[in-house]
Amino acid sequence: MTTAIGTKKMTLVQAVTDGLRTMMKEHDDVIVLGEDVGKNGGVFRATDGLYDEFGEARVIDTPLAESGIIGTSIGLAINGFRPVAEIQFFGFIYPAFNQIMTHATRIRSRTLGAFTVPMVIRAPYGAGVRAPEIHSDSVEALFTQMPGIKVVVPSNPYDAKGLLIASIEDPDPVLFLEPMRHYRSSKMDVPEGKYTVEIGKGARRKEGEDVTVIAYGAMMDVAVKAAEKAEKQGISVDLIDLRTLYPLDKDLIAESVQKTGRVVIVHEAPSTGGLGDTIISLINDTSFLYMRAPIERVTGFDTPVPMFSLENDYLPNEKRVFDAIQKVIRF
Amino acid sequence: MTTAIGTKKMTLVQAVTDGLRTMMKEHDDVIVLGEDVGKNGGVFRATDGLYDEFGEARVIDTPLAESGIIGTSIGLAINGFRPVAEIQFFGFIYPAFNQIMTHATRIRSRTLGAFTVPMVIRAPYGAGVRAPEIHSDSVEALFTQMPGIKVVVPSNPYDAKGLLIASIEDPDPVLFLEPMRHYRSSKMDVPEGKYTVEIGKGARRKEGEDVTVIAYGAMMDVAVKAAEKAEKQGISVDLIDLRTLYPLDKDLIAESVQKTGRVVIVHEAPSTGGLGDTIISLINDTSFLYMRAPIERVTGFDTPVPMFSLENDYLPNEKRVFDAIQKVIRF
Amino acid sequence: MEERFPMLQIVNGNGEVVDEAYRSELTEELTKELYTKMLRIRLFDRKGVNLQRQGRIGTYVPFEGQEASQVGSAMAMGEGDWMFPTYRDHGATLTFGHSLKTMFLYWKGRHEGCLPPEGKKIFPPAVPIASQLLHATGAAWAEKMKGTDRASIVYFGDGATSEGDFHEGLNFASVFNVPVIFFNQNNGFAISVPMHKQMKAKTIAQKALGYDIEGIRIDGNDAFAVYFHTKKAVERARNGGGPTLIEAVTWRYGAHTTSDDPSKYRDQSETEIRRKTTDPVLRLERFMKNENMWDEKWAKQLEEELTAEIEEAVNEMENEPDANINDMFDYVFESNPWPIEEQKEAFMAGRGE
Amino acid sequence: MEERFPMLQIVNGNGEVVDEAYRSELTEELTKELYTKMLRIRLFDRKGVNLQRQGRIGTYVPFEGQEASQVGSAMAMGEGDWMFPTYRDHGATLTFGHSLKTMFLYWKGRHEGCLPPEGKKIFPPAVPIASQLLHATGAAWAEKMKGTDRASIVYFGDGATSEGDFHEGLNFASVFNVPVIFFNQNNGFAISVPMHKQMKAKTIAQKALGYDIEGIRIDGNDAFAVYFHTKKAVERARNGGGPTLIEAVTWRYGAHTTSDDPSKYRDQSETEIRRKTTDPVLRLERFMKNENMWDEKWAKQLEEELTAEIEEAVNEMENEPDANINDMFDYVFESNPWPIEEQKEAFMAGRGE
């Protein structure tokens, strides 16, 4: 649904702010809370200007306590508000893990719908910006395996705003991950006003026949570059941006995979237990007979994200993805 | 390594106690701490008698705070002790998630080995005992995807003791999961004294040709029964008990799968993101050309474990496993 | 700190008024209402233990001994207020309007047991210890933002004070001046762990000092003390005075749950003494006798009526149709995403449905 | 509570002694040692900010203004004690024995920056706020169990007091009577959030009341007050007196980190006033002048020497061989399990190694 009129060039982080502003203007029950989201406008400026526009009752600087932020958001959500809680970095979501795992995600099912938790948890995630230790985690698979929460990751400004609005409109908890290394990496035309990008739908970024490359969030750029390189070598790539990690866009994946029979999955999270495993499992379920080569995963390693002197080695890059494309093609 | 002499009939929970006692007798640096582990001997009696035998300095009733238990255990571990921390039920580990995810598992790699965390976290897990809400979680995949911790799940008394001793001897953090519904379900000969079962090695519980069934912990019984039924119908089952979930016994799995070409994986954790996904991914990597049918998973659902009136529906049972065996055979 | 936070009492164990300021408010009507509600939940509780022994429900969590704390505090709350109980506070929720049948269903492992009656803001019991303090704070904060005068009450035990969420709850509530009552039932034990192993502090009320909020300590077996002092805190909350931490000092007579064996960690003779000296129900009986309000016939009839009401609820519970398998699948989200829908279909097909 | 927890001071902003009890202990030797160490870390800090601006290191976390808190407390600790810093406490760790080069390496994103010098028990900086209070408690508890008289000191900010781990740390330490110093640097802000939004309490020291442990509030810009009062707490801890919560009231002059812009949330003119009135280094200079200990030549030479030492460390940092990729793979466990080993091999092969 779109009520948008014009468009405006925006970075991804500006699109997030614009999405928040759009919903806050329309709905008094939408509130923003978190550490430094108020006066400071967020450490990445994702809530810039909202404090001045909507006041401290709706753009709330909380004490430094993630369990407190999520726990009180649950209380707010069951009582008429739609909180959008910011976790300053994804790697600081862990103190709130209990509140998310045992409450935010379970209240609807425990009470057969008597209480519901329409809340959004926003968090910048991922490595590649030379951040200090533990500021670079990519642990989306902790949440895609958690019953009761949807997980969304935009890779560009348009999707960021549309998915964020859809997430705020969603009647259930949504984890909204923002690729911090693309917060300001480029600008894009973004519609003004309200529009949504549907949760649960991926996007085909490039049409191809030989190999399916599946990525999301901060890894889209790497995947795009590797795909371009492959195309130059005559390998035609079907490139999918997942956008939603739970529930996955099963049909889009199956359709592509059944066409190409060859798959490369890219994510920066560790290899074991990463979303790659789940996608392979899904392809096993839907497309076994179509597969012409083992699926390749290009991922982070089974190691903590190293300190930034080594983070470029940790992160999947164009070369590693391209090598994997070649490998599945040559199999 | 075994210094064992005689054997003794023990339940799984008694084997755990015996493993703790064996190590505490031999090593003054092994201490036990947690909620109700002291005077009460643990809510499942897993530490029964240890308080009287070793005193309150080594068998420590802590305040009711899981982050506190794990966080102080880390401090104890870097300073010469080998804490064995009990989390009363696996579903109460979440408040300690931050301490495990950002510290217990990362201290060695952050400091290039200058500090290490030789600790064991024990927790009873799983459904099937009509426990109250949130006492039945099976979230091992949160930890198998977490770099820096090993995950161990015995399915019988012998393995329980041997794996626990190996876990305490391990120089790094080990999550030791105890299938609570098999705590007292049967007795088995367990060697007295010290012996270990190697971490990282699965066990073949039944040799077969037609289909590989992979399970662990509380699901072994279900898998065994389904396998017996299948055998009666002329389907020969290669039955694997994983025992260690990280790192998986890659060779054993590959060897079996390459023989049978057909696989059924059983776990009670939710489907999406469960260990099944990781095993399928591993088989994709090692055995693509051998596969004769899509792998079947028999698992819990993408729902919270329901309250106990529905838990039998939630849990994989013999019939569901048998149906899956038939499905892969008939493919 | 015990001097700073004396244990407030209105009527002592012998049923004698010790705080004369309240004498005129200790009416027969109030007394009988408290007595009735306390007896009702005591009978419920004993039934719960029995049903568990007979295998007719699952693990049950008894609260016998804590009736004054639960009834007095619940009665202090008003229509439209919120209640956030633990697994041990069905005495409070029953007093606040939960139905007997629903509570039995909860202990039978039924999701229906988590559903509040129409119009009642009773949250399902918190199982992860102390997590509910934040929910109560959030819900009360929402009331404040909406500009109502409604408040929350949240229950938790002495053990719960050790969890980080206890601290975060009190801190958020104090910073945002939220109308929430943190009602602690200090029954001396967290399962087997006695209070002195749980904290060095000798009172729980003193923990309010770290947050610059009101903290009081009351005799949790004195229904009057609980009722009037909680009411005062609620009034303050309604008038913008912010949160209060109330420590109600009490004792559970029985086991932690029906799976627990208290003889492993404490001398149960203490309980026997308390039954005779500080019991909340007996205390009201003594008070009524002292004040010439007691009527043996009334008491007998009351017990019969309450017993019948409870038996009726047991009947209802046992005649409830079996749990519906759809309930497991269909309430994770507002509408089932495909993985759940597929899993449900496969499950139904496997059952031959 | 401010009256109950007055801000302890020994020397005021003008360099005048305000607590005569300590006068005889304010020796020239001690004064010069404090001054030297404070100037050293101040110069280090400024260098850190500059190196970041020049792109020679990554994000840097400055502590200028907090030197007295960090030096005074670190000097109060002894050989064999433990230190648990945050990302802002390299002033303390440098004082306690960390090497300048190592600290620069940390801010260059090198794991080597987490390694303590041989024999020094300095834990790597805690990034997840407040988590380190539990590590410090655990390590000190271990010392107690071993029967030594060693203690831990753990640093944390005003914002950190809001986290659950703060509470759990203090509670465990008090219950087990652990020799740990909880050293809070209350610099008034957690990034942009001022103290009054972080808590309703007016002091942090008062939070000790909830745990029945010692709590004190000191002028964190008075190196003497920090040194002597911390020392007293450490002595108590060594003698079995348990933990102490110390609130050192201070101020950071600069940004939260080099990525932060404080003008978004506070008036930096406050900082300019403080530089003139309460600065910890200037205060010692004034004290020395008042007491005729000041020697312009000594001071000048000291600055030159320290500057040279720091430049040398920058050199060493920059001449360090590149980070070794093995360090990413080989220290997750004592020995690499197969997934890591395979990933490493594939990675090396992909790089052509």
Ligand SMILES: Cc1ncc(C[n+]2csc(CCOP(=O)(O)OP(=O)(O)O)c2C)c(N)n1
């Ligand atoms: C996070 C968490 N940890 C552990 C438990 C297990 N547990 C259930 S009740 C209980 C003791 C609670 O004691 P207290 O807070 O005093 O309440 P009481 O049971 O005495 O009413 C424990 C440890 C739990 N439910 N949640």
Ligand SMILES: Cc1ncc(C[n+]2csc(CCOP(=O)(O)OP(=O)(O)O)c2C)c(N)n1
């Ligand atoms: C668990 C966690 N949440 C959030 C952050 C992000 N963060 C880093 S420093 C900081 C403020 C800390 O304030 P304070 O405790 O006062 O220490 P200061 O920085 O003032 O020294 C925040 C919110 C973090 N590092 N860890």
Ligand SMILES: [Mg+2]
């Ligand atoms: Mg209790």
Ligand SMILES: [Mg+2]
């Ligand atoms: Mg601060």
